[in-house]
Amino acid sequence: MKKIEVVAAIIKDGDKILATQRGYGEFAGSWEFPGGKMEEGESREDALCREIKEELEVDIKVDDYLLTIEYDYPNFHLTMHCYFCHVVEGVINFVEHTSGRWLEKGELDTVKWLPADLDVVEKLMGVL
Numbered sequence: 001m002k003k004i005e006v007v008a009a010i011i012k013d014g015d016k017i018l019a020t021q022r023g024y025g026e027f028a029g030s031w032e033f034p035g036g037k038m039e040e041g042e043s044r045e046d047a048l049c050r051e052i053k054e055e056l057e058v059d060i061k062v063d064d065y066l067l068t069i070e071y072d073y074p075n076f077h078l079t080m081h082c083y084f085c086h087v088v089e090g091v092i093n094f095v096e097h098t099s100g101r102w103l104e105k106g107e108l109d110t111v112k113w114l115p116a117d118l119d120v121v122e123k124l125m126g127v128l
């Protein structure tokens, strides 16, 4: 099966987490953590900073590692490394996403997450 390796940013502002809504493709309408595929030779941190700059037009600092998800979608296997991050420069602009929401812990289950993200959300509930 095809394998995809992705980095995802759990961007915190105080006790809130940023969730973004996919605007295109087979998962359009679902919510995710911003991020994307790692490029050849790129570190996870570099990939995260590049993806977030492209998608949200802000600079981030990568903080603690949270977890890596392994998930089988029907047509590919996803490996997704998740890191807490915070914005250090700029104002968020949703370039690729339809919208975004800052969610408190108690609101994390109020959006329709991508299937692979449900384990991330569960872990977050335990650590926030």
Ligand SMILES: Nc1nc2c([nH]c(=O)n2[C@H]2C[C@H](O)[C@@H](COP(=O)(O)OP(=O)(O)OP(=O)(O)O)O2)c(=O)[nH]1
Pocket: 004, 006, 007, 008, 025, 027, 031, 032, 033, 034, 035, 036, 037, 078, 080, 114, 115, 116, 117
């Ligand atoms: N960025 C991100 N991707 C996720 C999450 N959960 C999840 O299953 N994915 C999947 C969806 C995509 O198939 C893949 C991420 O790849 P990507 O963000 O580069 O999205 P894409 O394939 O639409 O991008 P592209 O090649 O069209 O640029 O990982 C998540 O929380 N964040």
